[in-house]
Amino acid sequence: MARRAGVSRTVASRAVNGEPNVSPAKRAAVARAVEELGFVPNATARALATNRAGAVVLAVSGDDPALVADPFYVEVIVGVAGVLEEADLDLTLLLAASDRGRARLERALRSRRTDGLMLMATRGDDPLLAVARATDSPVVLGGRPLHGDPGLWVDVDNEDGGRRAAEHLLATGRRRVGIITGGDQLRAPVDRRRGAEAALRAAGADVWVEDGDFSADSGERATERLLERHPDLDGVVAGSDNMAAGALRTLRARGRSVPDDVAVVGYDDLPVAQQTDPPLTTVRQPIRRFGAELAAALVQATEGHPVEPVLLPTTLVVRGSAPAS
Incomplete structure (x- = not known):
């Protein structure tokens, strides 16, 4: 592909991975070569080269599979997925209330199969928090816990x-x-x-x-x-x-x-x-904005940018069960 584009392998790699320091002309040449050759970057090779997995985890502190079918979580996932698509990151969903679920999450974090974690439905003494923070992977909480230092979070007021x-x-x-x-x-x-x-x-x-x-x-x-x-x-x-x-x-x-x-x-x-x-x-x-803000905060954190907690407002919608007087 680099030969077809008439550039070095280093320049081709930078262009394919969207990195800076590539001239517009060379970036366009690489894009043409990619299209002509039907080139698909190898995810494993990219991860080794960049020390990035290209994927993040959304973990829910619950063990009922019906949770992810709940309309609330569906809306959260839609918001998360939209941001991750723009960032070219894959999403893994994980129910992690059991010992087995926590062990899977810990393995994913320690083995660098994920670049970061979004964690929801955390209780005050939730062992998932300790598991997540025992690694150096970025963690963003969807909702603050009742007790302790919440770290980086996105929540609703x-x-x-x-x-x-x-x-x-x-x-x-x-x-x-x-x-x-x-x-x-x-x-x-x-x-x-x-x-x-x-x-x-x-x-x-x-x-x-x-x-x-x-x-x-x-x-x-x-x-x-x-x-x-x-x-x-x-x-x-x-x-x-x-x-x-x-x-x-x-x-x-x-x-x-x-x-x-x-x-x-x-x-x-x-x-x-x-x-x-x-x-x-x-x-x-x-809810959907909540998911989007959650993902955006994690993307920023994985890229090393400073991130502040986000508190979202609510609004009242008046209907027939309690009409205005």
Whole structure:
């Protein structure tokens, strides 16, 4: 290929790999030779020559394969993939909650089969953090852990999102509000509860909290408990759209009208939010942008550039489950 282009092997290699210090004329000559010969760079040879694997890992701290089919993670992956395509990097997805998953990740990092790691759904004592940081590969967290030094991260302002949800219910006159959380192991649901609860208590509202697990079934069960203990409930803040959809099912089964008797606000603005009856008022987090920022931060880190943490804002989307007053 270098002979066809009339350049040295060094110049040809630089041009093929997109490196600087190649004149436009020689770069064009190499491009013509590549096209004429149908040249495909050998990934292994390129990795040896550049000390780069040309691939990164997106690891989720969970062991349920259904996780990567969840609409939230699908949107994250779409955002990640778009940035990596532009950077000419391959993506490996890895579920890494088990010992076997952690061992696979550690082998990939130590053997240099990946240039860096994006890590999501990390708990405060997550051993994945220790595994990742025991190597010198760049690591970017998708969401901050509850405790400890988060290092480099991209996150959504979930506390502010919870506050937005609660303040909207307060503006519609609701004063007896249940909060359905996603548990206390991840930072995102904890922050959502913290923001909602602070706003409600500051306004003098009655507040009751029940835990869920982000699923619709858990939203149903949490709403049943709320109604059994507090039949005068007039508002629900759910920590996810799926839990809010479950809350709607329970309220309908108990003969409660939404929004007349009980107003409901979800979180995420996933497709399900527009498919419920009535459609969900919800806090929209920019999920695809979150994935894109996560990948962009890792790309910058792998290239040795300074990178700052990113905190993304939320917005409130008003629909029929809690219309504006």
